[in-house]
Amino acid sequence: MNKISQYIFSTVLGLVVFFFWIILHPYDLSFQEQNQLFLFTWDYFLERISVCGGLADYIAEFITQFNYIPYLGEALMALLFVIFQIVTAASICRKEWYVLSFITPVMMLVYMNDIYVMLCYLIALIIAASMCALYRRYPGVLWACIATVLGYWLIGPAIFVFTLFAVLRERNWNSLILVAVAVLTLVVSKWTYLQQYPWKTLVFGVNYYRHALVVPPMQLVIAAAAVLVPAFSDLLPKPKTYVNFALGLLIAAAGAFGCWLDYEKDVVEIIAYDQLVRHEDWDGLLERAEKYQPDSELASVSVNLALFMSGRGNELPRFKQFGTRGLILPNIRDFISNSSSSEVFWRLGMINESLRYAFDTQESLINNRKSGRWMSRMAECQILNGRYDVAEKYLDILSHSLFYRKWAEDARQYLRNDAAIASNPIYAYLKSVRYQEDFLYFYPEMDKMLAILYHQNKNNVLAAWYYQAWTALKKNEADNEDTHTSNAHGN
Numbered sequence: 001m002n003k004i005s006q007y008i009f010s011t012v013l014g015l016v017v018f019f020f021w022i023i024l025h026p027y028d029l030s031f032q033e034q035n036q037l038f039l040f041t042w043d044y045f046l047e048r049i050s051v052c053g054g055l056a057d058y059i060a061e062f063i064t065q066f067n068y069i070p071y072l073g074e075a076l077m078a079l080l081f082v083i084f085q086i087v088t089a090a091s092i093c094r095k096e097w098y099v100l101s102f103i104t105p106v107m108m109l110v111y112m113n114d115i116y117v118m119l120c121y122l123i124a125l126i127i128a129a130s131m132c133a134l135y136r137r138y139p140g141v142l143w144a145c146i147a148t149v150l151g152y153w154l155i156g157p158a159i160f161v162f163t164l165f166a167v168l169r170e171r172n173w174n175s176l177i178l179v180a181v182a183v184l185t186l187v188v189s190k191w192t193y194l195q196q197y198p199w200k201t202l203v204f205g206v207n208y209y210r211h212a213l214v215v216p217p218m219q220l221v222i223a224a225a226a227v228l229v230p231a232f233s234d235l236l237p238k239p240k241t242y243v244n245f246a247l248g249l250l251i252a253a254a255g256a257f258g259c260w261l262d263y264e265k266d267v268v269e270i271i272a273y274d275q276l277v278r279h280e281d282w283d284g285l286l287e288r289a290e291k292y293q294p295d296s297e298l299a300s301v302s303v304n305l306a307l308f309m310s311g312r313g314n315e316l317p318r319f320k321q322f323g324t325r326g327l328i329l330p331n332i333r334d335f336i337s338n339s340s341s342s343e344v345f346w347r348l349g350m351i352n353e354s355l356r357y358a359f360d361t362q363e364s365l366i367n368n369r370k371s372g373r374w375m376s377r378m379a380e381c382q383i384l385n386g387r388y389d390v391a392e393k394y395l396d397i398l399s400h401s402l403f404y405r406k407w408a409e410d411a412r413q414y415l416r417n418d419a420a421i422a423s424n425p426i427y428a429y430l431k432s433v434r435y436q437e438d439f440l441y442f443y444p445e446m447d448k449m450l451a452i453l454y455h456q457n458k459n460n461v462l463a464a465w466y467y468q469a470w471t472a473l474k475k476n477e478a479d480n481e482d483t484h485t486s487n488a489h490g491n
Contacts, residue, residue, distance in 0.1 A: 006089075009099070009102065010085060011082075015078070016109075017078040018077070021077055022071075024113075024259065024263065026272065027271050029073040030073070031271045032067060032119070033066075033067035033372075036064055037370040037372045037398075039400040041400050045058060048061070051206050052152055052206060053124060053155055053157070053206050055154040056154065056155040056158070057206075059123050063076055063080070063119065080122060080126065084129065086101075088230065090130075090136070091132035091136050094233045096244075098244070099244045102251050103229055104229065106252070106258075107218070107221065110262060111216070111218045113262040113263055113264070115210075116209055118207055118208055118210060120207045121205065121209070121219065123155070124158035124159075125158055125222070125226055127151075127154075127155050128155065129226060131159075132165045135169065136230075141166075141174040141177060145177065148160075148181050149181065157202070157203055157205050158205065160182055160223075161226045163178055163182045164227045168227070186203065200215065266294035267294075270298055271336075272288055273288070273289075274339050276288070276302070277305065280309070282306040282310035285302060285303065285306040286303070286312065289306075293320060297325045297329060300321060301326060301340040301341055303319050304316065304321075304326060305340060305344050307319070308462060321473060323473050324473050324474050327344075327473065328341050330443045331357060334364050335361055335365050336361075338360055338361045342377065344466075346430075348450075349430050349463070351381050352385070353441060354381055355382070358377045359378060372404040375404075376407060379391045383415065383421070391411075391415060395408040395411055432457060433463070435453065435456070446470060447467060447470045451467050454467055
């Protein structure tokens, strides 16, 4: 394959990746950004680098923060995949088989249909593939052993892709030395600085998948392909030109089929709703819901909020309802379920509940990650609560980020400044409609709490709407329960 064909193939890969995110997963990258908070501090760097694979994780989080800007995150992902493909090509011994370098990037793209896949894994594979390419040109057992030990600390077990590549390239007694070094690295790490981690995590990666104890088979398949494809490419005969193009089409078709097979429409839509609520794009959310609404209570919470905020509250029956839980969910401690309900509480004036839901959402993030979105909301809630010291702590943290720094600095004007709060129309309104007296929150009596909100301030139209909707849906739930009970007795 000539250079021009190589450039064309690599460019096509970049475009495919870019539109993969734009068309199939338009909000997934911004969702990933919301579930981490990259900080430009020395302590943050040390915290990340103290775990095996910490450098890859640090680089991944640095890149992920740019998902905050529309289309920039997609462009960076396209660039990363092209780099992955190019370094993989550099590790392939027979340049006539350049097309084989697309196998692992395409597999990785299919794998990333799963929102739990962390960018750290791709970064680690890129570094490992780069070292494979380096070893192909400059083989050496000594530096391969050193790279295995240091690489495990810096990028995690993905370094063993490089180690196994070197093993297969050597195919002699040096291979046994490399295997021994890899095993010894794992054992020493477990016995020393990584005692708190289970063996499964140490072998398959701490931050490659959002649930560290879960290892999807696809992760292992990709790692195996990253080793075997470049290592054995030299055993293949020189291909005809048409073979390369036919193989390229086969890889593309397999990738398309894999993306179709692993595509979870409901999950994509729920994430889209979450981000549209975040940016208050109510019309955009309802437009998506009219085309396809996920069959879940979580989706219903977002849709129902959008109905009122867009002035279409009377259209509630047009969309599938899930009873009162489709208006506001009870507290569920994961990193997505509380999101929309926290936004509902905020607009109702139930500041403390918005704070609690936001806090639980952030603290449910894996590996002690923080969230710029939810930390900002927590700071706002504490400002309205008059707990300025706590709010200031959150603002101090946000001031070390790239995209939340300006917001944090602007928010400082409200600290211990009632006049500034009163001049902010949103804050002033929320202070006027919030509860005037403290009481015990009890989810089963949400209708009573909504009624109190409205009766103490008749300007809280949202509370009135939610009260009416809650009452109607609660009655439907009771009627359905009576119907089921009667049918059961009749049987």
